Amino acid sequence: MIGTIADGIVAITWFMIATGSDIPNYMCGFNGSGPDYQYAMYIAALFMTGWTGILYWGWLKPNERKGLLLITAVLLLASIIIEVLFYQNILGGRGFIIGIAARVLLITKFSFSYYYSIKHT
16 A cells, blocks of 8 residues: 555656646656656656556555555556666656655665565465
8 A cells, every 4th residue: 555655746846847837856856847858748647657557456465466466566666777878867856865765765665575475475
C-alpha cells in the first residue's frame, strides 16, 4: 500500500505539472517548462497512474502478487542508474536528492517485503 500511495501522489503532482502548475518535480529535481515538458509529464502521469493501479491490485492479494514488489524495486533502481548516467547534466539540487532518497527507501522496503514474504510462505 505504501507504493500505491507514493505512486498516486507522484501521479497527481505530474498531472498538476502537465496542466501548468508551477510545482517542483520532486522525483528528479528537474523543473522544465513549456508545452513539450507538460506533454511529457502528462504521459508520465498516465503511466504512473497505471502503476498505482497495479500496486493496488498487488496489495489486494499480496502473497499471489508478491513479484510486483521485486519488479517495482528493480525499476526504481534502474531509474536511479539511468538518471545518474544519462541525465546528470540537467538534474541535481535538493529535489534530485529527495527523489533519489525516496526511491532508495521504497527499494529497501519493497526488497525486504519481497524476501520476507518468501521466507514466510
